[in-house]
Amino acid sequence: MKKQYDNEIKMEIVSKSCNEAFARIAVAAFASQLDPTIEEISDIKTSVSEIVTNSIIHAYETSDEIIKIHCMITDRTIIIEISDTGKGIEDIEEARKPLYTSKVELERSGMGFTIVESFMDEVKVESIVGIGTKVTMKKTIKTPEELFNNLDS
Numbered sequence: 001m002k003k004q005y006d007n008e009i010k011m012e013i014v015s016k017s018c019n020e021a022f023a024r025i026a027v028a029a030f031a032s033q034l035d036p037t038i039e040e041i042s043d044i045k046t047s048v049s050e051i052v053t054n055s056i057i058h059a060y061e062t063s064d065e066i067i068k069i070h071c072m073i074t075d076r077t078i079i080i081e082i083s084d085t086g087k088g089i090e091d092i093e094e095a096r097k098p099l100y101t102s103k104v105e106l107e108r109s110g111m112g113f114t115i116v117e118s119f120m121d122e123v124k125v126e127s128i129v130g131i132g133t134k135v136t137m138k139k140t141i142k143t144p145e146e147l148f149n150n151l152d153s
Contacts, residue, residue: 002136004144005072005073005074005075005079006073006074006075007030007033008070008073009030009069009070009071009090010068010069010070010137011023011026011068011069012067013052013066013067013069014064014065014067014084015055015056015063015065015066015067015084016056016062016064016067017053017056019047019052019067020052020053021049022108023048023049023050023052023067023069024045024048024052024140025045026069027044027045027048027071027080027149028041028044028045028048028123029039030071030073030119031044031073031078031141032076033073034078034141035075035141035144036077036141037142037147040139040141040142041145042117043120044078044080044120044134044139045138046115046119047080047115047116047119047137047139048080048082048147050112050113050115050124051082051112051116051135052082052138053062053107053112054112054133054135055067055082055084055086055133058086058087058089059084059085059086059087059088059132059133060084060086061086061087065085066068066084066085067082067083067084067087067103067131068081068082068084069081069082069084070083071116072085076089076092076140076141076142077121077138077139077140078139078141079136079137080137080138080139080140080149081135081136081137082135082137082138083132083133083134083135084132085131086132086133087129087130087133088096088127088128088129088130088131088133089125089127089129089133089140090095090121090129092125092127094114095125096113096114096117096125097114098153099106102148105113108117111148113125116137119139120137120138120139121137121138121139121140122136122137122138123136123138124136
């Protein structure tokens, strides 16, 4: 088997809100091998939290189903794929707009994708109605030298 990544993990969680914190912490622990700053790890944790919460609330609504999380590290980049087999997103571009929510009655802020896009270097959303959604996020962790050089700017 050809090595594609320096390291990777795969996990499945049941779409219960109590598992969102576990997913966030597990991904953060995996990312820690890149020695991220507190801000970088916070960005990753918040992004995972937002996407997992979207799957729980929007994809599955009231049923307990599986959310898959696949994390890969290559060089200094972490790639996080979160997927579900829920109802899918009818209009991805609309869903990515700030303040958009399909759950007005739950008083959702509609800022999930906006937050994730501000914290991650790259965000890709793929969805098919009735089949599910996969969100792929990438973040490159700065080296200590890059952090030091940014202090001069």
